[in-house]
Every structure is written in structure tokens, then in C-alpha cells.
Amino acid sequence: MSTTLYRGGAVLTPAVLAAPASAVAPSALLVADGVVAWVGGADEADGLADAADEVVDLRGALVTPGFVDAHAHVLDTGLVRAGVDLAGCASLADALAAVRDAATGAVGRRLAAEGSPLTGWGWAEDAWPEGRPPTRADLDAAAGGAPVYLGRVDLHSGVVSTSFAEVLGLRALPGWREDGSVTGEAHAAARAAVRDLPADARDARYRGALEAAARAGIVAVHEQSAPQTDTRAGLAALLALTADPGSALPLVVGYRAELCETADDVRALAAAVPGLTGVGGDLAADGSLGSRTAALRAPYADAATGWPHPAGRLDLTAEQVSNHVASATRAGLPAAFHVIGDRALDEVLLGVRVAAEVEGVEAVRAAGHRLEHASMLDAPALATLVLLGLTASVQPAFDDAWGGDDGMYAARLGRGRAASLHPLADLRAAGVPLAFGSDSPVTPFDPWGAVRAAVRHRTPDQRLPLAAALAAHTRGGWAAGRGGGRGAGAAVGRGEVGAVGDGGAGGSGVPGGAGGVGVSGGPAVAGDLAVGAPAHLAVWRVPEPGPGVLPALRDDDPLPECVRTVRAGVVLHDELG
Template sequence: MTTLYTNARVPGGATAMAVEAGRLTWLGTDYPGQVAHTVDLGGAFVTPAFVDAHVHATSAGLLHTGLDLTGTASLSDLLDAVRDRADTDVLLWGHGWDETRWPENRPPTRAELDAVAGGTPVYLSRVDAHSALASTALVELVPDTRTAPGWSGEGPLTQDAHHHARRAARESITPAQREAAQFAFLRHAASMGIACVHECGGPDISGADDLADLLARSGDLPQVVGYWGALGEPVPGVRGLAGDLFVDGAFGSRTAALRAPYTDAPHTSGARYLSAQQIADHVVACTAAGRQAGFHVIGDAAAAEVVAGFQLAEKVVGERALAAARHRLEHLEMVTGEQIDELARFGVIASVQPLFDAYWGGPEGMYAQRLGDRAAALNPFATMAARGVRLAFGSDAPVTAVDPWATVRAAVDHRTPGAGLTWEQAFTAHTEGGWHAAGMTGGRLEAGAPATFAVWDGDPRTSPHCLRTVHNGTTIHEVR
């Protein structure tokens, strides 16, 4: 049975598309065959649907059902928000505060948080999700938090202390809350023209049950490609042991691993969690098993460790086997040209987030606060593309907004001159690049390709609204 989409504006000049059995069978202006169903798109624009190559679905969904702190403008705004939502019988989960944008330029102390939370367990992750404020009621659920690396008696928790607190908060979420959060996120992604997301789960992020539930979700929803960020801990249904397998942390929380200390905190150079040998062993094991390996890597010390790890792995499995495996690195913000050349040689995919630069780049942004002059070299998308590293774009939701067109514009309008991409390169990274990163093909509108596309109410370069998202011939979002 053929469905014909008519009155459309398709790249290349077509005005109609025929779909059968989940695939595009024809594009043109005057369909020669018979159809079972016709959909008039009313002159709307059609593009390939987007892929978000790095998400955390439950955490992002909790922004809809929990406490969204991304708009807080001051320390007192955060405390007021907690006071308004505190309930002594229910965990309060929040995300998105960023003290670098506040006049106080500091987060609240635990005492200040307790004063408005009362006896409520409160977990409030920083915008980068690598540190969090935790109320005393939450800390008391996991006493080991007080002796773990990253513990602070007054300020945010980082490193293992943060992981303990996050685990306690996660385990306090009911199955019904998890289901609501996951459906909320997936439906929102579909409404933004996204047909596929890569879930970057892991034992310190979301838990195996969370990932299993997400992969089992059914209905007219975006496709979920699962990754599990752990060494040697396979779980059913995942594409690879990749995603947020942490080599280091993040700049905002001062846990990204640097070769030289932070400009605004000379006492620390961040935290490195894996050695080159551990990285190599993981890459070798995954390559031999036919799985993708991958790591979260942000700081320059972490990037150097990863490159050294791949070089060690090459001695065991060879360059050709590495390149065929499509191993991937998440974020890869602080990397040199020489390191990029090595990663290109090994066929490594860079899963990157252009909105990081839009949010925190520039001479007055958080990157400059943390790193000084080093900030200008972050996120060198143009160099990666020119030297042969395949790019896949994502949001790292809930760290940045799920907004594909804003992501494309951020990659083009990079805050560092010369580091941005062309419009076509950026769009390809958010479509074809995402499918490639998951070992699949997609992102093109041509006969024989999957019928996966999005329909827009205006020119794609002018922030259009999504009217319809179709994945493999099935409509997963429609404005009625």
C-alpha cells in the first residue's frame, strides 16, 4: 500500500513523495502510480528527520515533571524554587542551575538548601550534570557519600560522592515517575523533528533498569539506540559499551582533566578516571567482540590519555580493525590537530554538542572563566571535519535543550572564528552523522531510503516549527 505525500517542498525540487513498507519509493512532481492514501502537506518544507546522538532520557524528562532550574537567575531564585516544591514525603529532583550566570557567582551551601527543603531529600544537578547539590536528607540515605572522593561538607558534590547521591536519588524515583519522564522526553523529541535518539546510560548515570525500560518503550515514538557506559559490563540490547564511560568530568564542575590547572581554581586540574591502558583494554575487547567502544572525554589531559589508549590498542588489533568498528568519543572538546589526525586514522566518530559553545563559549563565557585563553581552542568542529573525523550532533539533554535547528546554527555560528561548519556540514552531522554513529544508514531523501523525515511550517533556516515527524513510514508526531 502506497502513501503519497503531496504539496511539499522537498530538497532537489520534488513536490511529492511516495512511501511503501517504510521506504521512500519515489520523489517527483507527478506520481505515475496508484495510491491507497494521500497526505496533503500544504506547501510545507520537508527535510530528513534529525538524530540526537547523545541524550539521557529520564533525566531530561524529569525537567518536565520535576524542577527545571535552567532559567534561575540567582542563588535566591533556586532556593525559592525548592521552597515552593518541597514535600517532606517525596524526593525533589531538579536540574540545570549554573552559578556562573548568577550575581552571587556561587551555589548555595547545604545549610541554605536544608533551610528551604526541610526534611525533603533534594537532588539538584548542575547544568553540566557532573556535580550536584544534595540536601542532608538525601545524603543520609547513602552514608558512604561522606567518605567518597568529591565529598564537600558545604558545597556541591563531585566525582564518586556525586555518583552516590545520584544513585540514591535515582532509586527514589518510582516506576511510574520514570515512565512518565521517559514518555515526556520521547514525545518532546519527536515534536522537534527527531526520529532517533542515542541513550547514553551507565551505572553512575541511569542504571540498567532505567535503560531496559527505555529500550522496551513501544508506540509511535522515536527509535532509541542504547549505549552502556561501563568497562566489561554488557547489558542486553545495547549498541556498544560506550557513551558516558567517563575518562574525566566537565569544565563547569572543574572535573574535566587538564594538563595545567584551572585559571579560576589553580589548586586543581580536574579528575581523570581511566588510564591509557584501561582505555586500550576496553577498545581491544570491544573490537574483538564486534561492539562499539566509546568514552566521555572533555579536557586536554583526558584527550591525550584516550589517544594514547587507541595507539596501544592499535598494536593489538591493527588500524584496519579499529577503523571498521566505528568507535566513538563523546564531547571531545579540548583536542589538538595532531590528536584529531590520529583519531581520524582510527575511524573514531566525534559525538559533539554545538550548543555547549553557544551556551558557554566566547570571551565572557564559562569556558573563559575556567580556562582563560585556552577556551578559544575548544570544540574545533571545522578542524575535525577537514581532517576526516565524522561528526554526530546531539544535545546531551538535559544539559542543553533538545533543539536541532539551534544546534545546527550553533555549529555554523561558532564563537571562535574559523571553528564553525558550513550549513550543509552541520545539517549532515545532525542527520546522516547520527545514523552513521549508530552503525546504520539514513538521513537522505531519495528512492530506496528509509521514509524518515520531518515537515516544517517555514524555511529550515528560520527556526520553523515541526508539523510532522515520520520514522520508517510511521508518523510519530503530528500537529493537528
Template sequence: MTERTPRTVLLRGGNVYSPADPFATAMLIEGEHVAWVGSEGAADAYAAVADEVVELDGALVTPAFVDAHVHATSAGLALTGLDLTGCPSLAEALRRVAEFSAATDGVLIGHGWDETGWPEGRPPTLAELDAAAAGAPLYLSRTDVHSALATSALRAATPGLADLPGHHPDGPLTRDAHHAVRKAALAHLTDEQRRTAQRATLRHAASLGIAALHECAGPEISSAADLAALLELAAAEDGPEVFGYWGELGGVERARELGAVGAGGDLFVDGALGSHTACLRAPYQDAPAGDEGATGAAYLTADQVAEHVAACTEAGLQAGFHAIGDAALDAVLAGVRAAADRVGLPAVKALRHRVEHAEALDEKAIAAFVELGLTASVQPAFDAAWGGPDGMYAARLGAERAAGLNPFAALLRAGVPLAFGSDAPVTPLDPWGTVRAAAFHRTPEHRISVRAAFAAHTRGGWRALGRDQEGVLVPGAPASYAVWRTGELVVQAPDSRVAGWSTDPRSGTPGLPDLTPGSELPVCLRTAVRGRTVYLAG
């Protein structure tokens, strides 16, 4: 159920998460904005003028979430098609490929395989994949989307593939070879298939209490046509707002033509740890002896970063880069600093240029983020999926190096702005799961409070866009909110991380759900975007 015309809506009889009143039980919406937040007694006066009165029955009302890094078409294809996320074995993956191939015509597109969790310990061979797909063209991205499997039919349909960096005659494709085969596969999507996938992502996001998405597009990850279609769809239909980023080096004018808010997002400085393409100062622990790519892949130099940041800054447009490994982050920071020397540090800082993922940060790099006014757009679910002493990160880097990844607490202490996202389909749209992952980071010293994590996944996403007044429920703010069925609300002491939960109302701090691992996550009952209901639970 959706509605086009904003109305006057009174929500009452619940708990409203608002700094305006930590004990608020009701909220009045007039048109697109919050008009009032307060107690139940005062709500009676507004009931007579409201077009709709929503009895919350104890439900929690919060600002809606912002997912600061998504790929809507790819996420929608995973939602509606072949998704191997969590697949337990190579044999099961091949069985699912065969089942999908038998039921699907044309080019097949799938996602999510991860050989590190399979008992076979390897991806399928080309022969195995060809047999499972019955000879059909198939593109199957790894869970990190920085390498992929492709059948012989799709390889043959990709001109010059064998001559590109990252080509492997039998195994996964990386680097330029991966980009080429992905482009060939996505080129076969019809307009209707694209709309169906994008609509699936937007509707799923709305059902999870997400009111805004940052789409990280680019010529290597999707296409200009894909971004234009998504922005058009989001503007035409009720659902989450979409803010586009176009990740093309020197792409300032193209970003503007597309209606993007920034020339960045997935502008790749390196790849990903799972695919051995994140660019590192020291070799991967599990790199084969003599491997020329033992420190990963470097896609951009510091000089190229500097040119892009300077051009964006002079144009008044936010820049951004995908950088995971420590060497890639070194290149970004050197480049941004060089751009600041050229166009002025105040001008650079004013635009809050972004770094996506920013996983391998040391103290020096964090200090540089502060110096240069950079925003860290990060994905806590990465740590939940691959962190810890026995996870993929430790296998790639060794336990000691892996333990330094995703240092959210150090970033917050230093004053670096955080914006949380999923990188869907790399990890699923799951906002409360993301908050939990940050609060219960697998490395305890990197944990942050639930309240800080919630802020990073709501207000942090708006601040990354330069919209500092959004993402909070106070009078005059945009009425983008979600209603949740949840258990008892608690307050987490900021210095206790895991322990220290309290239900004492005298704290004067608005409560949030108990997200202790194993507890049930909140269920979304209603999502509104600027006063319009875009999701209502059946």
C-alpha cells in the same frame, strides 16, 4: 495522533530536501520506505494509489533528526519537574526549590542550576538548601550533570558518602561522591515515575522532528534497569527509535545482555569544565591557589582505555568514551592506539569507536581521530551556552584556551565524522537550535555551514551507528522524516559561514531555513519514523 500500520502516503505541494532532486516538491512513502521523490506534475499519478495525500502548502520536508547523546529519564524528569535551567539567581533557585518541595512527596530530583550566571556567584549552602527543601531528601544536579547539591537527608541516606572522593561537607559534590548520591536518589524512582519521565522525553523529541535517540546509559549515570525499561518502552510505543549505549568498563557482555549497540557513551574518562572535573594538561585559570584538583579529574588511564577498546573490537562491538579535557583526550587516543597495535588498526577503524564531547582538541588530536577512525559525538549547544570571550569556558580556562574548544570546522576539514546531540538534560532537545549553534559558533573559525551541520544532526547520527544509507530522503531509504513550517529557504555558500545566503534556484542545491541568529526557528508539523506518523501538530 499516532498510527501502527505503515501505509502509502503522498506528500505534495512543498519542498523536499533530497539529493535525488534538489527541486523536489513531492514524496511518496510506501510502507517503511521512500518510494519516489520528484516534481508536482508527476505526483498526480501517485495520488490515486495513496492511502493518504498530505497537502504541504509550501512546508519543508527533511530527514528527521537524530540526537546522538541523551539521558532520557533525567531529561524527562527535567521536563516534568524541577528544572532550574536559566534560573537568574540563587534566591530564585531557592524559591523554586521550596515551591517544588511543597508540592512533591518523597525524594526530590531536580536539575539545571548554574552559579556562574547568578549575581551571588555561588551555589547555595547546605543549610540554605535544607531550609528550602523543608528537610526533604533532594538531589539537584548542576547544568553539566558532573556535580550536584544534596540535602542533609539525602546525604544521610547515602552510605559512606563522607569517605568518597569529591565529597564536600557543605558545597557541591563531585566525582565518586556525586555518583553515589545520584544513585541513591534515582533508586527511589518508581517504575511508573520512570516510565512517565521517559515517555515525556520521547514525546517531546517526536514533537521536535527527532526520529532517533542515542541513550548514553551506564552504572554511574543511570542503571541497567533504567536502560532496559527505556528500550522496552521505545519498542512498545510509537515514537523515536532508541539505540542504547552502556558505559561500563569491561562491560561487553552486559551491553549485549541489555540489547545495547555499544559499550560506551558516558564511560567517563573525565568530568566537565563547569564542575572543574574535565581533565586538563594545564590548571584551570580560576582554580583556587594550592588546589590539588587544579587540573581536574582523571577517571580512566590509557591502559584501561586500551583494554576496553581491544575487548570491544574483538567482540565486534562499538566502544565509546566521555572525554572533554585535553589530558583526557590524550588518554583516549593513547589507549585506542595501543588497542590498535594489539588487535589491528583495520579492525579498530571498522567499528568507528566514539568519543563523546571531545571539546579540547588540538591539531595533533584531530589527526589521531582520523588515523584511528574515531567518530566525534559532539554538542554544539555547549558552545552556545558557555562559549565566547565572556562565557563560562573563558572563566575556567582563559579566553585563549577557551577559543580552541569545539573546533567543528577543523574536524570536518580533516574528515572526522561528526554526530550531533544535546546531552539532554545538560542542554535541551533542540535540533534546529543545535544546527544554528554550529553554524554560528562563538569562535568564527570553528563555524561550519548550515548544510554540514544539518547533515551531522541527521545522517551523522546514523553513520555513528554504522547505518550509512539512512538519514537521507532518496528512493529505497527508510521513511523517517519531518515536515516543517518555515520561512524562505536559502542556500549558504560553504566558504562564507555567516554571509552568502542565496535563494537562487540555479544553484541546484536544496535549500534550508535561514538560521541567522534572531530568526524564527522552524516549527514541526509532522514526524514519521519508518513510515509511521508519531507526531502530528494539533
């Protein structure tokens, strides 16, 4: 047995999380063979120190459950990290200057050596003084005619240079515009070319993204793989790469967005991607608000004259949704759908209701189906989510980035409709299971930033209590992932996921052991720091503590800094020394 004793800090147990302002936090925690074996105070820790293989002095740090990012794109995140970062550009001129510098600098040379175009990511024209996105003429001038692709922040549209468009034949594809902007099929073809990498470069992108997640205190990532973001083989490689905690990488929980018509289709997909957790994820019913491709009941407030889809574009029908959900239910895997606009949500929920009429409501409820984003929810939609047992996988950082009276959502929808987006408190009050993610690289791996965005939602009556937000980003992620990759024969390490029954680490003679029962009296589950639970944890320096042990999370407060991330007892990131 290998043991590590953490002492001299504050441990966020379920009991402390239930009363964060008043509960007294334990100061020490013992991990044995990847499982939480004991949680307690300084006196008992003194008696355990001599027998522990490693003793870690927390120096007052806060120990929380490790975070789960329930919606991310690993390859895209790696590609963004390797390209030109345009997220901080305050103007079109700044973005073009960054492209110009990169084209003649190290980034351009490295990408060219890999046979890749110059790529840039994260731009958004809404706040730029020029009031417009780049054009292909702009890119041609900035990069000297070299092939260039710039992806908008939402990754649902982009702009390309003339040479890039000509090599790929983008002019002949739906979604091409003469100014070089691309959506739909043209954008999908552009992104496919960008991710066409040698094996070693692709592996480096995967590892770079996952290492960044670990530095952010994340122990598991739900990869929302789709044909437009990665291949089946790429997803299978990711699942194999991270299945064992010994990889020293966060666990990847795999979803694959391929539309299925029969249970045999689902089973064939699961056989092709060993370890697959669900079918869907970024199976898109529509696009995004930023690119004006999310399907709405009423037109966009700022759609230009001649915009081809003034109320967005619906990409799935209720019949397709119904067949997919029924097939996934029969095959025993969860389905999941990308859905942003209210019109798209109407169509998806109609399809799920039809599937429930065929398969039975209880079978659909038990399957663990998910909605990704689900940004525009009204009361009837909430009731349907509750009836059908759907989980809402949401991104609070979206509200922080684009909400408010003067944000992008207000520009696209008008202030009235924008104020109703991301109704987190309504979802919680209705009893809809919540899981938080980033949609990285759309927003970065930043779990405390997401928690703060939920706690300080721009619409005050949609704010969550801190404990609820933390639970959605930890325990909620494990629950939404059905335990973390156990579907379709996935291999996971000992103590990796799920509840730990009698005879777990707590029964090994360690003081305070409870045979797999958490310190709150309930069963120990992934996402809790309780005896018998998997030792998924993160250690934080908290610069501005609030009442009790948790950070205050005021708007201008610095966020906690991750100094160690641990998955099933294995250290993924360490600055404690």
C-alpha cells in the same frame, strides 16, 4: 501496502542539500510501507493522489530527514522534566525561590507521593550576581528541611540538603563537601537515589523524554547509559520499548558505559542487554569543564585556592582504554569514551593507539569506535582520530551556551584556550566523521538550535556550512550508530536502518522508482530523503527562510517549528492535522 503522499511543500533531498541556495526542491514525496518510494513534482503527485491511502497537504512546509540525537540520557531527561526547572534562573535567589515554591506545590507533592526527594536541575552559578552555587543551608531553609537534590547543568556535580545527605550517608563518601556540594562518589550516590523509582514512574519518565524528542523532529536517540545514570535492565527496557516503529516513539540506540578487560566481558554485557549497539559512550575519561573535573594539561584559570584537582581529574588510564578498545574490537562492537579535557584526550588516544598495535589499525578503524564530546582537540589529536577511524560525537549547543569571550569556558580556561574548543571545521576538514547530539538534559532536544550553533560557531573559522551541519545531525547519527541498533541481535522494523538494495520500494511500479537508488544517484541510506531510504522525516514550518528552501538561521531568527515527525512511515508527533 500502505502509502502516504506528502505534497505541496519542499523536500530536502540529497541533491537539494548539496546546493541548498540554488537547487529546485521537489514538492512531493510518497512513503510506501515505511520507505521513501518516490520524490517528485506537483504534476506527478496529482497522478498518485487517488491511489494513496493518505494525502497530506504540506501547505508550503519543509520536509527534512528526521534528526538523530547522537548523545542523550533518556532517564535523566525524564527526571529533569518531572522536577524543578532551574535553567532559566537568573540568580541564586531565583533558584531558591523556585525550590521554595515547589516544596509546597504540586511538584513537591507528586515527588513525595513517589517517595522521591525534591529535585531541581539545570542551575549554573557562573552568571548569577551572587557568584556562588546553593549550599545545603540554603536548601534546608528553602524546603523546610525536606530532602532536596539540585543537579548542576552539566550533571557532574550537585548540591544536597542536610536530610538528603544524612539518609544516604553522603558525608562518608569521597566528593562530599560540608557546604553540601557533591562530586565523584558522593554525587553518584545522590543520583542513584534520585533515579530509584517505581516501575510505572520510571516508564513515565522514559516516555516523557522520548515524546519530547519526537516533538523536536528527532527520530532516533543514542542513549548513553552508565551505572550512574541507569541500570542495565533500564537500558534493555528502553531498547525493547522502542525497537518497533509501531511504538510511535523514536528509536533508542543503546550504548552502555561499563569498562571491559576481555572480549568475553563485552559479549557478556551484550548478552545482558539485548540489542546493545556499543560498549561505552559515557565511559568517562574525565568530568566536565563547568564542574572543573575535566582533565587538563594546564590548571583551570579560576580554580579556587585549595581546589582538590586544580587541573581536573583523570578517571581512566591508557591501559584501561587499550584493554577496553581491544576487547570491543575482538567482540565486534564499537567502544566509546566521554572525553572533554586535552589531558584526558591524550590518555584515551594513547590507549586506542596501543590497542591498534595489538589488534591492527584496520581492525580498529573498521570497528566504529567513538569519542563523545572531544572538546579540546589540537592538530596531533586530529591526525590520530583520522588514522584510527574514530567518530566525533559532538554537541554544538555547548559552544552556543558557554562559549565566547565572556562565557563559562573563558572563565574556566582563559580566553585563549576557550577559543580553541569544539573545532568543528577542523574536524570536518580532516575528514573525521561527525555526529551531533544534545547531551540532553544538559542542553535540550533542539536540533535546529544545534545546527545554528554549528553554522554560527562563536569562533568564526570553526563554522560549518549549513549542509554539513544538517548531515551531521541526520545521516551522521545513523552512521555513528552503526545503522541504528543492529548490534547484538537488535530487532528493528522493516525499512528502519541502513541501505536498501535492489528490489526496494522503488521497484514497486511507482513512477520514478529507482530500485533503492537515491535521487542523487548513490545508494539510499538512513538519513536521506531518497528513493529506497527509510522514511525517517520531519515536517517544519520555516518562519524565516533563507536562500532556497532552508531557514536563514540568523541569531535572532525564530527556529523552524516541527509539525510532524515520522519514523519508518509511523507518525510520532503531529500538528499538521
